[in-house]
Amino acid sequence: MTEARELRSLVGSVDLPPGTLVDRTVLGGWHEPLLWRADAPAGPDGWERMLPVRDATGLWPVLLGRHGRGTSVEDDLLPESGPGDGTGGGLDAGDVLARWWEGHAAREPDGAAALRPFGGRWPGLAPSAGTVGDPDGAAVGVARSLVAHGTLLDPRVALVPVRRSADVPVAIGWTGTLASGEGAAPFGAVLRSWEERFGTRVVALEPDVLHLSVAAPPRTVREALAVAAEHFAFCPAVVRQGPGSLARYAEKWLLGSGHWSFWWD
Template structure:
């Protein structure tokens, strides 16, 4: 059994995690069982709804046992979607992909789809053209990444997510978490989430992001180093358009408006795939 699953294996006989230096509430292990065979545990999920402060409370689990906290949101039509919907065997390794190559490919595809469906293609992607503009420059952190993540988690619990559950995932870095559990939220856009995780790794390095919450088809990130000016935000918005075109197509309609209203100084990024 891979080393990364050992902390979760320990929880099967020690539900409170005391041997790992933890004090967990009632919860359960989720294993990959989509082919009818038992697989290694993928994550631990609390039974109860997360309260403000929960994410920060269990952040020490990352250092103590290599377990990364994340909020999971129930869906009205697919309750506990993580039970039976996860398939890490379908994912490659994020380290096998280069973020810029992934984004360039996504950008070209998104621009092509825009030109087919929209009469005002130029307005949608302005000030950019159909050519991939390249990666945005790194930003300087305005806050501690863990503190930012805890604040974003609390805001989601209070104002956005109806019944989030705390989960703990054995993964080395937060950027790899979606692929590590085999999350399939963007399946209609990209089935190999490891390619998206390669971008998340780059954002982790350049913007201090952390994966804070996952829903059935939604991803919430905290951002410790968000763009501070419109020019900086436009460069990041181009990457977001490549990463998740629905953010623009079904929300702000243009990259410029998205940059102005969703990115400048914002420590919370949300992505949703149709």
């Protein structure tokens, strides 16, 4: 694993645009830099341009967006155990999602209808997609779209000392999931599982939104329903504030979609 103490030297070993090593958190300064962030706004190819740097250094790129109120991702960092530690604490993604499903389903006012065909019963993890194709290519496409369409406000490209993309939010102490009342590690466990089963990449973080690219999205309604159940457990707002039911979410938002986004409020 790339250690955070190496970040300064790794950043200095490659040709990068002007940038800043971020070592501040909501509780004050951190003992080592958590990430490097470019000073200038990212263009549509900002994430893609960092792939050679990743290959040379092991530092993973991510786009950081700003909130409409002016808050940036790096204004609210709160790492739990230190940079580079985004492993999910040895937690099992299936166990995590089953526990979350049970809690969210119990609070669903019309659970039998909204959660059809599963109701209150956790259906288990969706099957792996098998071959995940080209995760980097999928990430390049989502990153370009997020910037070109103005989805991200004032985006900056950042580099994070982690072994894999799924570990980025936990490693830097991203606080977007705080409203869930859960610690960061369970979310890291699920992100790792999605990376392995569907070829996801953490492409961008806003203060309260997580954007993933998906190399192997569900291709049938049945596959999409299984993934929709995981999304509801992970972030019920995508169903409750979106289409209102798992079935509509699966068909309208997930089927063939290479971009998953989540928010907690």
